[in-house]
Each structure stands twice: as structure tokens, then as C-alpha cells.
Amino acid sequence: MNQKPFNPVLLKELKLRFRNAKSFSSIAFYLIALTLFIVAFFNLMTGYTASGFFQPSESFLLFACLTVLQMGLILFIAPALTAGAISTEREKQTLNILLTTTQTSAQIIIGKLMASLAFLIVILLATLPLYSIVFLFGGVSPSMVVAVFLLFILTVFALGSVGIMFSTITKKTIVSMITTYGVAIFFAFFTFLFFLVGVVNGLESGLLAISYVWISLNPFAVALSVISPDIALGISETTKIELSPVWIYVIGYSGIGLLSLAIAIKKLRATH
Amino acid sequence: MIEFQQLTKNYGQLKALNELSLTIKKGTIFGFVGANGAGKSTAFSILATLLSPTSGDILVNGKSVVQNPHEVRAQIGYMPDFFGVYDQLKAEEYLDFYGAAYGMPAKLRQQKITDLLALVRLTDKRDQYVDDLSRGMKQRLCLARTLMHDPDILILDEPASGLDPRARVEMRDILKDLKGLGKTILISSHILPELAEICDEIGVLDSGKLIASGNILEIQAQLQGDKFITVKVLGDVNVAQQFFLQQQVEHIEKNDFENSVTFVFNGDDVMQANLLKAAIDAGIQVTAFEVEDKNLEDVFMVITEEVAKHESKTV
Numbered sequence: 151m152n153q154k155p156f157n158p159v160l161l162k163e164l165k166l167r168f169r170n171a172k173s174f175s176s177i178a179f180y181l182i183a184l185t186l187f188i189v190a191f192f193n194l195m196t197g198y199t200a201s202g203f204f205q206p207s208e209s210f211l212l213f214a215c216l217t218v219l220q221m222g223l224i225l226f227i228a229p230a231l232t233a234g235a236i237s238t239e240r241e242k243q244t245l246n247i248l249l250t251t252t253q254t255s256a257q258i259i260i261g262k263l264m265a266s267l268a269f270l271i272v273i274l275l276a277t278l279p280l281y282s283i284v285f286l287f288g289g290v291s292p293s294m295v296v297a298v299f300l301l302f303i304l305t306v307f308a309l310g311s312v313g314i315m316f317s318t319i320t321k322k323t324i325v326s327m328i329t330t331y332g333v334a335i336f337f338a339f340f341t342f343l344f345f346l347v348g349v350v351n352g353l354e355s356g357l358l359a360i361s362y363v364w365i366s367l368n369p370f371a372v373a374l375s376v377i378s379p380d381i382a383l384g385i386s387e388t389t390k391i392e393l394s395p396v397w398i399y400v401i402g403y404s405g406i407g408l409l410s411l412a413i414a415i416k417k418l419r420a421t422h
Numbered sequence: 423m424i425e426f427q428q429l430t431k432n433y434g435q436l437k438a439l440n441e442l443s444l445t446i447k448k449g450t451i452f453g454f455v456g457a458n459g460a461g462k463s464t465a466f467s468i469l470a471t472l473l474s475p476t477s478g479d480i481l482v483n484g485k486s487v488v489q490n491p492h493e494v495r496a497q498i499g500y501m502p503d504f505f506g507v508y509d510q511l512k513a514e515e516y517l518d519f520y521g522a523a524y525g526m527p528a529k530l531r532q533q534k535i536t537d538l539l540a541l542v543r544l545t546d547k548r549d550q551y552v553d554d555l556s557r558g559m560k561q562r563l564c565l566a567r568t569l570m571h572d573p574d575i576l577i578l579d580e581p582a583s584g585l586d587p588r589a590r591v592e593m594r595d596i597l598k599d600l601k602g603l604g605k606t607i608l609i610s611s612h613i614l615p616e617l618a619e620i621c622d623e624i625g626v627l628d629s630g631k632l633i634a635s636g637n638i639l640e641i642q643a644q645l646q647g648d649k650f651i652t653v654k655v656l657g658d659v660n661v662a663q664q665f666f667l668q669q670q671v672e673h674i675e676k677n678d679f680e681n682s683v684t685f686v687f688n689g690d691d692v693m694q695a696n697l698l699k700a701a702i703d704a705g706i707q708v709t710a711f712e713v714e715d716k717n718l719e720d721v722f723m724v725i726t727e728e729v730a731k732h733e734s735k736t737v
Binding site: 158159161162165166169170242243244246247248249250251252253254419 | 472
């Protein structure tokens with residue numbers, strides 16, 4: 151039976167990505183770093199002695215640290231993987247040829263995005279065995295791990311889409327890269343800063359809804375609020391809004407991702 | 423059939439294409455001739471659906487590049503003047519990717535790859551990484567890529583640019599083979615004699631305007647009115663020079679080393695024969711009477727010079 155090929159851009163990108171030795175060495179280095187972190191954490195908690203013990207609450211702390219680390223990794227790697235997806239093709243003079251094929255703009259953009267994200271998801275999956283160490287000591291439920299991973303995937307999708315969008319609308323990879331990192335830094339740090347400023351001002355004016363929105367868009371705060379109901383409760387009490395920040399995060403990041411993708415698809419074949 | 427309809431493309435104040443109208447019949451090998459910046463690549467980019475025209479349109483077998491770009495893409499194979507390749511793919515994988523990008527089923531792609539690698543003389547490079555191929559080989563591989571989905575129309579923008587003489591000859595031979603496949607081919611090249619060998623028709627572009635188009639032989643014949651004639655003589659070449667100065671010839675030049683005179687003669691074959699007879703009757707001992715045919719480069723130079731003269735008069 152003559153079936154139409156499955157997204158060829160995706161398959162080609164995956165082939166090129168996983169053929170590259172650098173991809174595997176970067177995964178290996180990350181896993182080594184994470185392992186060293188966990189070993190150091192255990193040593194620190196047990197006082198560097200064999201007679202030391204590890205409590206479930208400390209297991210949760212390890213889980214929280216790993217979650218923040220993984221989120222940091224996503225914010226660091228997603229722009230690098232996606233911000234050059236289209237602009238590199240343009241710089242290497244392969245884009246024009248690709249655009250004259252019968253692939254639609256959506257197929258090309260989604261293929262590029264999925265290939266970049268697939269690599270990041272492979273890294274995340276590769277860390278699962280290390281992550282599962284926390285189960286040995288209790289204090290963390292599997293549903294928490296699943297929820298955090300879903301949050302990671304949403305963040306990867308949103309930031310990856312932003313990267314692809316800048317890669318499409320800017321001519322140079324370096325410009326696209328800087329802009330995407332700018333967006334990542336904004337969400338990682340500035341949302342938290344704006345939250346603090348908003349809380350200080352809001353306590354006087356009583357307007358805390360804006361602060362709530364800022365903290366709900368901060369990936370670290372939301373990830374921690376997913377694994378710790380206390381943090382979610384703290385945010386609610388501070389901002390006087392009872393809705394979990396996770397929902398704002400899901401809606402906000404889904405919207406950012408979809409809007410960025412739509413812009414990228416529309417602008418890919420801008421023929422002026 | 424390809425119909426350029428009043429095609430205009432402006433970049434700010436610059437008119438890259440100025441109301442280009444042209445019809446290219448199915449199966450024709452059409453050469454675009456023009457200096458750098460004449461508008462060849464712009465016309466090709468619009469035809470390849472990479473650029474939008476400011477006004478006008480191109481119809482490819484009745485489908486508009488503006489209204490139906492997806493349908494047009496399925497009918498064309500485009501080779502730009504500058505292009506990159508995916509270095510980490512093997513030659514076979516490179517062609518397979520583009521075949522898939524045109525929606526070809528896997529089984530069909532494998533057979534097509536075998537045929538095309540044979541056509542471009544790269545069968546033995548099938549499993550070699552594209553990065554390891556020479557410039558000429560990459561150019562031929564790119565040509566094979568344009569043929570993967572068996573398009574009716576090939577758009578080849580300077581396919582021999584940057585190639586050494588041997589690679590040029592190989593590319594020209596492949597293009598001659600393509601001529602036999604019945605494809606409509608649009609080609610541009612700076613090496614005009616190459617175009618003359620391959621093309622059925624040419625269009626001369628100058629500053630975005632089509633200033634001449636048609637069958638190469640017809641255009642050459644139209645311009646044969648002005649011929650370069652070299653007459654070699656025995657004895658004093660100055661006597662011959664004086665004689666021809668009194669005839670209806672222009673731009674006479676003497677070559678003492680070859681004992682010859684060269685001039686531009688505007689006349690038909692009968693007048694040419696009469697001129698030779700008159701020279702012999704005048705006692706000039708003619709050892710050679712050579713008429714130089716105009717090649718495509720001469721045609722291009724004559725046409726563009728005439729346009730320049732006309733424009734300077736208008737100004």
C-alpha cells in the first residue's frame with residue numbers, strides 16, 4: 151500500500167540529531183552531573199558518615215532540588231535546541247529548497263519543534279532512574295513525579311515554540327538565540343521579581359491579582375507548588391486568590407506556545 | 423506551459439522585474455540571459471513560489487503561483503544559484519528526504535534514487551556522506567534532487583556556477599540528457615555558449631525588462647546583418663585597407679602581422695559576394711575571406727548595447 155510518508159522533516163531532524171555524537175555526550179554529562187549532585191546531597195544529609203540516616207522529609211527536599219534543577223535545565227537547553235531550527239536552515243541555504251517542496255508550513259514547523267523537543271524529552275526520560283531514587287526513602291508519590299513531568303513537557307513546548315518563532319522571524323540564529331534566552335530569563339527571574347514588587351505595592355493598594363499572575367507564570371514557583379501543597383497555599387494566602395497557580399500556568403504557557411507556533415507557521419513562507 | 427503575465431517586482435524604488443511577459447511552451451529548454459542584477463534570479467524565485475510579485479502573475483500549466491502555490495510546487499523542481507546541503511546525510515538519504523518531502527511513498531523513492539544517481543553519474547557515491555562529495559558532485563546531487571518527484575518543470579539558476587571546467591562539461595552533458603526526457607527547463611547561466619548548446623529559446627533580460635526572446639537561431643539570424651569580415655591578402659595590406667575604406671563597410675582595422683583587414687559589413691549574401699568580386703577585380707590578391715558568425719555572447723552584447731543606446735537617446 152502506498153502510504154504518504156510521516157513528517158519527513160521530523161524524521162530527518164531526528165536522524166541528524168541522534169547521529170551526532172555530541173547529543174549523546176551531552177546526555178551523559180548531564181546524567182553524571184545529576185548523579186554527583188545526588189551523591190553530594192546524600193553525603194551532606196548523612197553528615198559524611200556511614201552511620202548517618204536519611205529521613206523522608208529529606209527525600210522530599212532532594213526531590214524539590216531535582217525538580218528545580220530539571221526546570222533550570224529546560225530553560226537553559228530549550229532555547230539552544232529550537233532558536234536555530236529555521237534560521238540555521240536559512241544560514242546554510244537549505245531553507246529555500248525545503249520551502250519549494252510540497253510540505254506545508256505547519257508540517258515543517260511542527261516537525262522542527264517535535265524533533266528538538268524529542269531530544270529534550272529523551273534527556274528528561276534518561277533522568278527518570280535517578281529521579282526514582284527518591285521513592286526509596288518515601289515522602290514522594292508517583293503522581294507528583296508524573297505531574298512534574300507533565301509540567302516539564304508543557305514548559306518545553308512553550309519555550310520551544312517561542313524559540314521556533316524567533317528562529318522564523320529573525321534572519322540570524324544569534325539574534326534568535328539571544329531573544330529566546332531573554333524570554334526564558336524573563337519567565338525564570340523577572341516574573342518572580344515582579345511578583346515581589348507587586349506584593350509590596352499590593353499590600354498597600356490591595357491589588358494582588360497582578361502579583362498572582364506573575365508568580366503563576368514563574369516555572370520554578372509553579373513546579374514547587376505542584377509538588378508541595380504548602381507552597382501553593384502560601385501563594386494563595388499571599389495574593390488572596392484561591393485558584394491554584396498551576397491552572398494559570400497551564401493556560402498561559404499553552405497560549406504562549408500555540409500563539410508562537412501560529413506566528414511561526416504564518417511567517418515561514420513570508421514571500422515579500 | 424509557463425506564462426509570465428506582466429510580472430513586476432519592486433524592492434523599494436528598484437524595479438527588479440518590469441512587466442515581464444513571456445510564454446514558454448511545454449518541453450522547451452529556455453535560457454535566461456542577462457547581466458548580474460538583470461532579474462533572472464528574481465523571476466526564478468517568484469516561479470519557485472519563494473517570492474511574491476508586486477504585480478502580475480505566473481501561470482504554471484494554468485495554476486497561479488500567487489493563488490495556487492502548493493499546486494505549483496508539485497510541478498516544479500528548483501535548483502537555486504547558491505544552495506546548501508545537509509552534510510550529515512548520505513547521498514541516498516538526501517534524495518530520500520526530499521522524495522518524502524514531496525509525499526512520495528518509500529518504495530517508489532528507492533527505485534527513483536537508483537535511477538537518478540545513475541543519471542547524474544553518482545551511483546558509486548550512494549552511501550557517501552554529502553559532506554564528502556566535491557562541489558561538482560554536490561551540484562549534480564542537487565540536480566538529481568530536483569527530479570525526485572518527477573516534475574514537469576525544472577528551474578535551474580546558474581547550475582554550473584563555481585564549477586571547474588571538467589565539472590561544467592559533466593553538468594552540460596547531464597542537461598543534454600534531461601533534454602531527452604521532455605522536461606520544460608528554465609535555465610540561467612553566465613556561460614552563454616553553454617546555453618546556446620542546450621537551449622531551444624532564450625530570453626534576454628536587462629534591468630528587469632525582457633528585451634528580446636525567441637529561438638536562438640532566429641535571433642542570431644536577425645542580428646546577422648552586422649557581420650565581422652576578415653580579409654587576408656598578399657602584397658601591401660595598406661592598398662587593401664584603402665580599397666575597403668571606399669566600400670560600404672565600417673570600423674575597418676588593419677593587422678600588419680597577419681596582413682589582413684577586419685571590418686563590419688552590413689549586407690546580405692549577394693552584397694557580400696559582390697564585395698569579394700570587386701576586391702579581386704581591383705587587383706587585390708585575396709588569400710582568405712572569413713565571415714565570423716555571431717555567437718550568443720555577441721548577440722547578448724549587441725542587444726544590450728542597442729537598448730543602452732536607445733535609453734540614452736530617450737534621456
